[in-house]
Amino acid sequence: MNFEYSDRSKALQEKLTAFMQEHIYPLERAYDDFVHANEWQVFPELERLKQLAKDAGLWNLFLPEEYGEFSEGLTNLEYAPLAAIMGKVYWASQVFNCSAPDTGNMEVLAKYGTPEQQDKWLKPLMNGEIRSGFMMTEPEVASSDATNIATSIVRDGDEYVINGRKWWTTGAMNPNTKVFIVMGKTDPNAARHVQQSMIIVPADAEGLKILRPLRVFGTHESPEGHAEIELDNVRVPASNLLVGEGAGFKIAQGRLGPGRIHHCMRLIGAAERALEMMCKRVTQRSTFGKDLSQYSSIRQEIAKSRCEIEQARLLTLAAADKIDRFGIKEAKDLIAMIKIVVPQMACTVVDRAIQIHGGLGVCQDTPLAMFWIYGRSIRIADGPDEVHMYQLGRNTIKSFN
Template sequence: MDFEYSDRTKALLEKLNKFMDEVIYPAETVYEEQMEKAKDRWQLPPVMEECKAEAKKRGLWNMFLPADRDSGDTHGTMGLSNLEYAPICEVLGRSSIASEATNCSAPDTGNMEVFARYGSKEHKEKWLKPLLNGEIRSCFAMTEPAVASSDARNVECRIESDGDSYVINGRKWWSSGMGDPRCKVIILMGKSDPSAPAYRQQSMIVVPRDAAGIKVVKMLHVFGYDDAPHGHAEVIYDNVRVPKSSILLGEGRGFEIAQGRLGPGRIHHCMRAIGVAERALEMAIKRAKSRVAFGQRISEMGVTKAHVADMRMEIDMARLLVLKAAWAMDKFGNKEARQQIAMIKVAVPNITSKVVDRCLQLHGAGGVSQVFKLASMYAHQRTLRLADGPDEVHRDQVGRLEIAKYN
């Protein structure tokens, strides 16, 4: 097990850190100002397009997609392995705008992996190519308000065959990316055959965003944040009709695709989360060194040093666990690495939530305000304990797989 960064990763990290210092960190304030002044919060601030153009110019674009294990196809991307991408993704996680600026943001990354691995030639030409070029954005629709969606067998949204079409009826929510005006395509999971075996009842289907019958009920807030211009929507699909060619892999293959998609998605979340924790710790230390209370700098207090020590150890443990999962995915494949993926999906968001919470405390009252980024960081890190499956589901899988080793 070797976690030494490759020469390619080292070179990219050098370029990326320079890009962050020269472009992304200065753009964060501009992005926020443009959002505050915008008449429509659901339009992209102009500074983002400037950042994307600079990222392309510097060769920092589409770094997330590994080469296909069988064919070696990279679809024109860098073809970084999961282990190579892990430290890159961590740096991107330090800023809320960096992933999109480099075309490495969710849910597009997961959807592009779906099109790359499971899409037809038509899907790749119509949807994957413009996604890779950053010309459009996408949405993933799986969770539903009426059922406990942590058990995806509960999905009720129907995908029914009708002549040369499929007709979709149902209600989804937490459909990430639906609020973005550039969203042009949805990958939706629904029930195509209720009489089939439990894990063959579901299918995934490609739905154009402008298809007739799609109605956004409302945009959902995350701890009070609307996440504009990206957003998470509650959506009704009312007799939405798409061609038969829209099905991915074929009827009943939804779970197979979901597992292929969610594995990389989960580890990307965890990679970015480590970057969030590092940024929060950096901010907290600088704040503690600049403030005096009861006759001494806050950074000199024993309780502060204890907190900083705990955070340093926790972040490093989380990083090592993520690197091990990335290594396992590269060496054995996503399915064989599912225990490691489940482990990080529980451990890392819990660790980063605690880290950000301590950093928020070290900032004092300002930590809960919009003056610093910590309140938003905390909201998003706490939400990660639910995104792509709650802690309880992943803990169950880890325990089940561990017990099975002793049969």
């Protein structure tokens, strides 16, 4: 394992850091204030920022080199530190067209899409012209076990007819979201892991109805939002099916590997920022005749945070490196480990930073509250902690028997 970053990665880290300093940090608060005051509207400066990022060559960096013409040529290990830099501002990754759920959807379309599907949906996504959503989770079934998914996808002549109810579809409220990838069952009688398929559904398809946005810890996370959605006899051309009937699980597995590296590295960036904020704050506030930085309990919180961030970073880089060298399947235990460790670490570190900031830490004047919401949500989204522990525990026991 070699974590000496390539020259290309180092140069991009420098460039991205400079871009963040010049263009993103100055607008950090304005973005947050705008989206809280103007629900479901996109921050007016966003398109300008995206164009600047494109012009600077900081665009679509997430797709690994094996994606050929679609990739900017980075490995997962080279991209990982860039995701951490973007993660320091909770909304920044979209400026570089590197935000979930589009990244996962673009990866699916680049890997499994037909030339027609790529032309219609991948190109505008990669150009940043549209956004997208991924519909798997359903309110009626325990969706952390994806074999429970009940939405039906039934062939009818040249079309598929889709019926079901989804929720937690991130991005569904964004006015620029034009397409969804939907997971459902094409054959409930097939073997357990080949009952499911994935299909492309345009956001304006007849019968697709957004029922309501869901709040996450009291915020709508506008403009992306997370919606509950009804699919009532939605008809799409049969050519919208991805790969073929029964391929849903296989596609879902492939989709989540690099996506977990991205989430984890963004959370590491958020935790680093929280640590930096803690370190500054404790030299600016005094209680009982001493700077906060003089208290042993405060120093311990800071020291523990530093250790935990570094541990989490090394584990995540190890996972990225293993994906690069041996593929997602071989890296599955490390991917499970980071999904268990990193969001929990980010919540802990951010929580310490909140505590050290007092009342300031829970209000909108720092990014800490949004960081915590992100970390806490990721302990559930993309598979709850327990599911990863369940699988990692099983694999670990097996490895000794």
